[in-house]
Amino acid sequence: MASSAMVTANQLIIMAELKLFRTWSSRFALRVVWALDLKGIQYDTIFEDLSNKSSLLLQYNPIYKKVPVLVHNGKPLLESLVILEYIDETWKQTPLLPEDPSERATARFWAKFGDDKVLPSIWNVFIKQGKDQEEAIVTAQENLGFVERQLTGKKFFNGETIGLVDLAFGWLANLLSVWEEVCGATLIDHEKFPLLLEWIQNFADAPIIKERWPPRDKLITKYQAHHEVYTSKGAPK
Amino acid sequence: MFGMRVRIALAEKGIKYEYKEEDLKNKSPLLLEMNPIKKQIPVLIHNGKPVCESLIIVQYIDEVWNDKSPLLPSDPYQRAQARFWADFVDKKVFGDAQKVCSTKGEEQEAGKKEFLETLKTLEVELGDKPYFGGETFGYVDLSFITFYSWFHAYEVLGNINIEAECPKIIAWAKRCMQKEAVAKTLPDQKKVYEEHVARLRKMFVSE
Numbered sequence A: 001m002a003s004s005a006m007v008t009a010n011q012l013i014i015m016a017e018l019k020l021f022r023t024w025s026s027r028f029a030l031r032v033v034w035a036l037d038l039k040g041i042q043y044d045t046i047f048e049d050l051s052n053k054s055s056l057l058l059q060y061n062p063i064y065k066k067v068p069v070l071v072h073n074g075k076p077l078l079e080s081l082v083i084l085e086y087i088d089e090t091w092k093q094t095p096l097l098p099e100d101p102s103e104r105a106t107a108r109f110w111a112k113f114g115d116d117k118v119l120p121s122i123w124n125v126f127i128k129q130g131k132d133q134e135e136a137i138v139t140a141q142e143n144l145g146f147v148e149r150q151l152t153g154k155k156f157f158n159g160e161t162i163g164l165v166d167l168a169f170g171w172l173a174n175l176l177s178v179w180e181e182v183c184g185a186t187l188i189d190h191e192k193f194p195l196l197l198e199w200i201q202n203f204a205d206a207p208i209i210k211e212r213w214p215p216r217d218k219l220i221t222k223y224q225a226h227h228e229v230y231t232s233k234g235a236p237k
Numbered sequence B: 001m002f003g004m005r006v007r008i009a010l011a012e013k014g015i016k017y018e019y020k021e022e023d024l025k026n027k028s029p030l031l032l033e034m035n036p037i038k039k040q041i042p043v044l045i046h047n048g049k050p051v052c053e054s055l056i057i058v059q060y061i062d063e064v065w066n067d068k069s070p071l072l073p074s075d076p077y078q079r080a081q082a083r084f085w086a087d088f089v090d091k092k093v094f095g096d097a098q099k100v101c102s103t104k105g106e107e108q109e110a111g112k113k114e115f116l117e118t119l120k121t122l123e124v125e126l127g128d129k130p131y132f133g134g135e136t137f138g139y140v141d142l143s144f145i146t147f148y149s150w151f152h153a154y155e156v157l158g159n160i161n162i163e164a165e166c167p168k169i170i171a172w173a174k175r176c177m178q179k180e181a182v183a184k185t186l187p188d189q190k191k192v193y194e195e196h197v198a199r200l201r202k203m204f205v206s207e
Helices: A009-015 A027-038 A055-060 A078-092 A101-127 A130-150 A164-168 A171-183 A194-204 A216-231 B002-012 B029-033 B053-062 B074-102 B105-124 B138-145 B146-160 B166-178 B180-185 B189-207
Strands: A016-024 A045-046 A068-073 A075-078 B043-046 B051-052
Touching: A016 A027, A016 A055, A027 A078, A027 A164, A027 A171, A055 A068, A068 A078, A075 A078, A075 B074, A078 A101, A078 A164, A078 B074, A101 A130, A101 A164, A101 A171, A101 A216, A101 B051, A101 B053, A130 A194, A171 A194, A171 A216, B002 B053, B002 B138, B002 B180, B029 B043, B043 B053, B051 B053, B053 B074, B053 B138, B053 B166, B074 B105, B074 B138, B074 B146, B105 B146, B105 B166, B138 B166, B146 B189, B166 B180
Parallel strands: A016 A045
Antiparallel strands: A016 A068, A068 A075, B043 B051
């Protein structure tokens, strides 16, 4: 975390009231935690129980009723990738996006691809069985192949330092192995995805990032329960 | 619909460009080279480099040609709001509208209800402002207006009356249509409906 000497008077004013609504396990809220921590920004955390949402959360996010919600001086910000861009525009230290518009567009593309295609295709592997799972694995690995190639010649998706795309793909560094363990499928191996595995190592162990991983044993328990629901007879698709 | 967003943005800023129509059943090698992952339009190629995904392209255009007609607000919080609502349009309007157009019976009834609820949510967000962006046409307006050419199709196929349910949305759409950039880009509603029906007929005939 940044020492108080690094925090200017201006930043103190901007920081005045910053609250993050999250859950202990939300992979989307974790992106916001990392972004704020990387920039050395102080904030209050409100942990939500999604089975019993607080009236404040519902007031701030009536449309989706989800975490994360970042409230800055009383004004709510929703959707993790939107929040990350807001944080990057408001606090300029440790930039998450490059300055060049073409590179910014590329970063936005990969963050969106991760959420729209990679994550759902891997979740599909987790919730399916038998032949359906085999087909799901093919699609997931195809998507992961695109991601693997993006890492060519780079330590992080952002280059030498962690950026928005790395934070967006953060869930690959912890949840993927949890889901693989729970459902018994292996999606990435050293032969086909050496760069991705290296990125996972680098990202997981990076300073600040590594302070915030939710406990693995708790995640295993949580997703074992999910898995039972999805794979029992008559489970929702 | 998505390609139109880019064309409106380019027109708003008076940017000259070369337009290449794609046949999505027979995609050109250039398209596949420039968008190998999604293999979709729109793709903007600027100085040889591709930019993909309509809203990402619009943001790119706004950042590169930042000297006139800004599409996104300059204040970070307003920008976040704009990005949120454009994302809402992407997530909700397209999916809901598809259910109205291509399902029947109970599924369609549920789809219609959701679609109208989505439009009403947008209507609340619009409030009494002339545009979603406030006094001027902006990012959210652009992201949503391209669906307007499909409204007639939604009304016929879904047996709904959008103006009766969401009068402010229709008023807003007509206001947008007075802008040259929008009017020149959006196809005629009746034509869109007729082409859609013709496509459906072709599909059934070929089965």
